[in-house]
Amino acid sequence: MGDKRLTNNLIQELKRGTLTLSVLLMSGQPTYGYSLVTELQDAGIDVEQNTLYPLLRRLESQGLLQSSWDMGDSRPRKYYSVTDIGRKTAVLLGEEWRRINKVMSELMSGLMNGEERK
Amino acid sequence: MGDKRLTNNLIQELKRGTLTLSVLLMSGQPTYGYSLVTELQDAGIDVEQNTLYPLLRRLESQGLLQSSWDMGDSRPRKYYSVTDIGRKTAVLLGEEWRRINKVMSELMSGLMNGEERK
């Protein structure tokens, strides 16, 4: 595996669950896929349609999101919004993220500063 | 899929790459698998042998770790230590982690406080 490919895979693994959490958080208000790509981009999260749409569908099948077609504007859009379970899950994931972040920060500041191993 | 199972999967995805980074950081000094399980546990990262050993082997096959058998003590141990590439990769992953964390923190503080959508 080439270096760049390996590095990309490792980075992807590092941020793997953050997209799910981001989407759940952003779906607190109804939103549609194409718009979500833009908002995520604005937030610093690069995601492509071919990743986002299967994710939306998966989260819906898992009961965390619900969808409805809106035919109002010039073109139809499928709006997604978070379910109660999805909202609760987002809160829980947020707490878990903070916990992980705390652990990693301590680990990184301890070891990258050359701290002694016990 | 049961709720608990789904939640566990989501959490696991959230922390998926952090184990790799943790192991790379802790392998700055030679360490063996069984001891690593303990140290990770102490650091707040629960991992089982059946997860860690395949990870160590994979990282070695990818050139990020190297290993050597030590027959010195009462029982043989396979020590792993980070390669140059592995060290560089850990630095890079650490920076990426900080970037991801920044993005997620802003996103979470913005949205979980009920901030308006643009």
Added chain:
DNA sequence: CACAATACTGTATAACATACAGTATTGTCA
């Protein structure tokens, strides 16, 4: 001596990101 602790190997499975390949319709501009 039986069992726990120490230390590791190997294979299969589940889950998910994303690559790939589309589809359809509206909007823009020459």
Added chain:
DNA sequence: TGACAATACTGTATGTTATACAGTATTGTG
């Protein structure tokens, strides 16, 4: 008006990786 871009979505296949499962062997302890 027609070609192309933008908008918006569906569907399938592939690659990667955590971890479940099932061991193995040896030392240490009561």
